[in-house]
Amino acid sequence: MARLTLAAGEWVELxxxxxxxxxxxxxxxxxxxxxxxxxxxxxxxxxVGHRNGNAGLLTPLENLRWHRRLHDVPAVDAELLxxxxxxxxxxxxxxxxxxxxxxxxRRLALARLLLSDAEVWLLDEPYAALDVxxxxxxDELLAxxxxxGGAALVSSHSPLALANRVIDLSWDDFPSAGRTAADSxxxxx
Amino acid sequence: xxxxTGQLVRELQLAGRARADVLNPVIxxxxxxxxxxxxxxxKPEVLRExxxxxxxxxVLLTNMLALDGMFRRDLDDGSLEQLLLPPAAxxxxxxxxxxxxxxxxxxxxxxxxxxxGMILNLPATVYPLLALVLxxxxxxxxxxxxxxxxxxxxxxxxxxxxxxxxxxxxxxVLIFGVSAVNRALEGEAPRAExxxxxxxxxxxxxxxxxxxxxxxxxxxxx
Numbered sequence: 001m002a003r004l005t006l007a008a009g010e011w012v013e014l015x016x017x018x019x020x021x022x023x024x025x026x027x028x029x030x031x032x033x034x035x036x037x038x039x040x041x042x043x044x045x046x047x048v049g050h051r052n053g054n055a056g057l058l059t060p061l062e063n064l065r066w067h068r069r070l071h072d073v074p075a076v077d078a079e080l081l082x083x084x085x086x087x088x089x090x091x092x093x094x095x096x097x098x099x100x101x102x103x104x105x106r107r108l109a110l111a112r113l114l115l116s117d118a119e120v121w122l123l124d125e126p127y128a129a130l131d132v133x134x135x136x137x138x139d140e141l142l143a144x145x146x147x148x149g150g151a152a153l154v155s156s157h158s159p160l161a162l163a164n165r166v167i168d169l170s171w172d173d174f175p176s177a178g179r180t181a182a183d184s185x186x187x188x189x
Numbered sequence: 190x191x192x193x194t195g196q197l198v199r200e201l202q203l204a205g206r207a208r209a210d211v212l213n214p215v216i217x218x219x220x221x222x223x224x225x226x227x228x229x230x231x232k233p234e235v236l237r238e239x240x241x242x243x244x245x246x247x248v249l250l251t252n253m254l255a256l257d258g259m260f261r262r263d264l265d266d267g268s269l270e271q272l273l274l275p276p277a278a279x280x281x282x283x284x285x286x287x288x289x290x291x292x293x294x295x296x297x298x299x300x301x302x303x304x305x306g307m308i309l310n311l312p313a314t315v316y317p318l319l320a321l322v323l324x325x326x327x328x329x330x331x332x333x334x335x336x337x338x339x340x341x342x343x344x345x346x347x348x349x350x351x352x353x354x355x356x357x358x359x360x361x362v363l364i365f366g367v368s369a370v371n372r373a374l375e376g377e378a379p380r381a382e383x384x385x386x387x388x389x390x391x392x393x394x395x396x397x398x399x400x401x402x403x404x405x406x407x408x409x410x411x
Contacts, residue, residue, distance in 0.1 A: 032270055032409055047274055051267025057206040058199070067271065069195020070278050096206075097266075 004167070006120065006151045008042075011142055011162065014155040016169030022155040023050065025169070026122045029153070043119025043150075044071075048126055052109045056098030060089050060108050063097060067112050083111040087137065102129040110138055113145075121145060121152040196282040200289035207262075211293045214255040218298065218305070221247050226308050233310045240309035241370035245363050248298055248323070249330060253352045255294040256334040259286070260342035260405065269342075273405060283398045283405075287335050295327030311374070318373040325386035326366045332393035333358050339404030343411050362389060 006012055016022050028035040030047040054063045061080055068075035084090045087107040092100055097108065106129045113121060121142070127135050139162055142152050146164075154160060204211055225243050229236040263269040273279045298305075302320045303313075311319065337355035341347035369382035 027409075030274060031276070032273060032406070034406075034410065045274070047270065049267055049270055051265070051270070053267035053271040055199070055203060055268050056262070056266050057203055062199070062202060066195060066199045069198075070192055070272065070282060071275055072192050072278065075195070 006153055008119075008149045008151055009146050011146045011152045011154065011164050013160045013163035013166045014153055014169065015166055016155075020169040022169060023124050026124050026153065026155060030122050041120060044117070045120045045122060046113060046116040046118035047122045048109045048113065049124045050128075052105045053112070054097045054105055054108050057096055059094050059096060060084055060100075060111070061093045063108060064111060064115065068115065073117070079115065083114045086114055087111045087134070103131055103134060106130050107134055110134070110141060113141055119150050121150065121154075123152065123154045125155055125157065127156060127158070192278040193281050193285060196285035197289065200285050204289055204293045210255075210258055211297070214251045214294060215297050215301065217254055218247055218251040219301070221250075222305055222308050226310070237310045237374070240311055241367045241374070244305060244309060244370065245366040248327065248366075249356060249359055249363060251298065252294055252327075252330045252334050253348065253355065256290070256331070256338040256355070257348040257351055259290055259335060259338040260408075261347075264342050264408065269405060270409065273402070273409070279402055280398045283401050287332055287394070287397055287401070290335060291328050291331035295323070295331050298327060299323045315370070315373045318379065319370060322366060322369040322373070322379065322383065322386065325383050325390060326362050328390035329362050329386065329393045330359055332390070332397035335397055336400045336404055339401045339408060342405070343408045362386065365389075
């Protein structure tokens with residue numbers, strides 16, 4: 001049996017070779033895959049997967065409105081526009097997402113995180129397609145989130161300098177590495 | 190604004206922007222019915238006799254076309270994952286998707302029913318009953334079909350699989366639907382058939398959000 005504990009204020013990097021089970025573990029933790037085992041989570045979970053989770057036919061502003069309302073949070077346009085400005089998307093706020101570049105679509109997923117009040121962030125290779133500035137912005141977001149008492153589990157292929165801890169699914173510190181790990185993971189935040 | 194209205198707004202916006210997805214199945218229906226009418230041009234009585242069966246079979250096939258892409262775009266862009274993350278909101282959000290799916294397919298067919306009746310050489314006196322029968326039966330087609338669409342969203346050649354999965358489940362709707370229009374043509378009120386169609390639609394509305402959610406979770410596991 002594998003055990004994974006994610007403490008409040010902790011930013012944990014999830015490392016591993018292709019196919020080692022990083023995505024499977026993250027998807028199992030947020031309930032998108034069936035699992036055997038127990039997850040104790042004090043707080044809500046925000047997830048950003050390989051796909052950005054934005055409807056291509058809608059604008060960034062409409063996508064953010066939808067995400068807020070889906071979580072039963074009022075969507076105040078001023079807040080949403082602030083978030084878009086923060087991630088550098090204010091200029092394209094009224095443009096369909098499918099016309100944006102991959103990097104801009106990823107930035108929109110960051111805007112979603114910025115607005116999220118979830119305590120636990122599960123991010124699957126969030127740095128993919130981001131330029132240097134946006135990567136720095138994501139670092140800032142993660143650091144601020146953890147300073148506020150949140151927790152983050154972030155999978156990445158390149159080392160994350162600011163992470164507090166590294167879990168390598170290829171090594172011994174997570175014994176049941178690979179897909180079976182997802183079945184028995186226990187996350188406490 | 191609640192999760193229900195928020196999702197409803199999103200689905201209506203998406204339907205408004207993907208007009209081809211909405212219009213193509215309905216154009217298919219009009220075209221196919223016109224082809225039947227042309228093929229039986231010299232035999233108006235034969236056309237009228239078979240009109241209820243032709244109409245309902247084509248309504249089912251039209252819905253298969255419309256349902257095929259119901260979840261595919263959300264699956265591709267990752268919206269589906271976000272939609273299923275909050276377990277409480279997922280059921281509500283899916284209920285919205287089902288309702289909008291019916292609005293842009295079933296209700297559109299109901300509104301077009303006088304035109305369909307005219308092409309099929311049906312007497313004008315049955316048009317109101319024809320619309321009522323379609324109004325009672327098409328929700329079941331959309332809601333039951335959505336379960337199949339959820340299961341086949343990630344499959345290659347999903348449309349063929351969708352038809353294989355869903356059409357057998359829609360046989361009762363087909364039987365009651367055809368029988369109701371036949372009764373209307375004979376000048377009788379198809380009360381029993383309407384009750385059955387309404388009951389099937391209501392039952393499928395209650396079960397479909399949960400079954401669809403389960404189907405989508407299976408699709409996401411692939």
